[in-house]
Amino acid sequence: MHIVVVGARGQLGRALQGALAGHRLSLWTRPEHDITDPAIADAVAAANPAVVINAAAWTDVDGAESHPDAAFAVNALGPKYLAEGCARCGASLVQVSTNEVFPGEPGTFYREYEPLGPGSTYARSKAAGERAAARMLSRLYIVRVAWLYGPGGNHFPGKILAAAERKGRLQVVADEVGNPTYAPDVAGAIAQLIQTGRYGIYHLVNQGHASRYDWAVELLRLAGRSQIPVTPISRADWPRPAPPPAHAVLVNQAAAALGIRLRPWQEALAEFVGRMQPEEDTDPTGEMP
Numbered sequence: 001m002h003i004v005v006v007g008a009r010g011q012l013g014r015a016l017q018g019a020l021a022g023h024r025l026s027l028w029t030r031p032e033h034d035i036t037d038p039a040i041a042d043a044v045a046a047a048n049p050a051v052v053i054n055a056a057a058w059t060d061v062d063g064a065e066s067h068p069d070a071a072f073a074v075n076a077l078g079p080k081y082l083a084e085g086c087a088r089c090g091a092s093l094v095q096v097s098t099n100e101v102f103p104g105e106p107g108t109f110y111r112e113y114e115p116l117g118p119g120s121t122y123a124r125s126k127a128a129g130e131r132a133a134a135r136m137l138s139r140l141y142i143v144r145v146a147w148l149y150g151p152g153g154n155h156f157p158g159k160i161l162a163a164a165e166r167k168g169r170l171q172v173v174a175d176e177v178g179n180p181t182y183a184p185d186v187a188g189a190i191a192q193l194i195q196t197g198r199y200g201i202y203h204l205v206n207q208g209h210a211s212r213y214d215w216a217v218e219l220l221r222l223a224g225r226s227q228i229p230v231t232p233i234s235r236a237d238w239p240r241p242a243p244p245p246a247h248a249v250l251v252n253q254a255a256a257a258l259g260i261r262l263r264p265w266q267e268a269l270a271e272f273v274g275r276m277q278p279e280e281d282t283d284p285t286g287e288m289p
Contacts, residue, residue: 044085104245
């Protein structure tokens with residue numbers, strides 16, 4: 001199968017290359033393939049793939065507040081143009097989205113077809129991308145992920161370990177809850193999903209949920225740094241230009257019905273710690289958080 005991976009340099013894009021190694025892959029990155037350019041639709045049609053996987057996104061959540069046009073160009077117009085190209089050549093599209101399209105009401109668990117309620121500019125741009133792709137194309141998989149991390153990425157675990165080394169103690173938010181999700185596990189699940197031909201919305205997250213504090217404590221334990229003191233704090237103690245939803249916990253119901261399940265987040269985190277690589281910076285148009 002010929003598959004185009006857009007955003008191939010990011011942490012999910014790299015993981016997809018491994019998960020899809022048995023297929024013919026076209027790896028698209030900026031600046032050669034810029035999804036904010038309407039001509040990307042022509043490039044998709046000319047490439048004539050069976051599937052396009054859009055793992056590219058504007059991921060600077062706080063920066064989107066001061067650069068809304070740039071965020072919407074990547075996260076909303078980009079999926080529209082890719083879907084247009086797919087429609088012209090008969091390809092399917094996997095549009096990777098985020099748990100932040102939900103409002104994140106405390107105690108709420110979000111299944112695939114529940115109403116959206118994006119709060120930040122970033123979240124609104126991702127929700128707009130879902131809608132734009134769906135208007136252009138019926139052969140569409142919308143894959144929502146949450147708290148994505150993986151080898152070589154710019155992510156929460158890497159920042160926590162770096163801060164632990166630098167400061168010797170940490171303060172971590174305890175009232176923001178989500179699904180820590182390992183990029184190679186998402187990539188493997190996407191590889192299974194595109195074989196089904198069952199289009200729709202899917203939540204591909206590792207099983208279980210945690211607070212940022214829980215995640216940090218488990219990470220330090222697995223990394224042999226349990227001696228580092230970690231103090232729980234509230235979201236109010238860590239103000240941001242774009243406050244994230246407090247409890248945007250996703251439930252994998254639709255993919256599980258197809259037999260596609262990701263392992264518990266603790267198991268995935270243990271694998272990540274075992275194969276950690278030096279951190280690499282990514283640009284804000286790289287990968288999903």
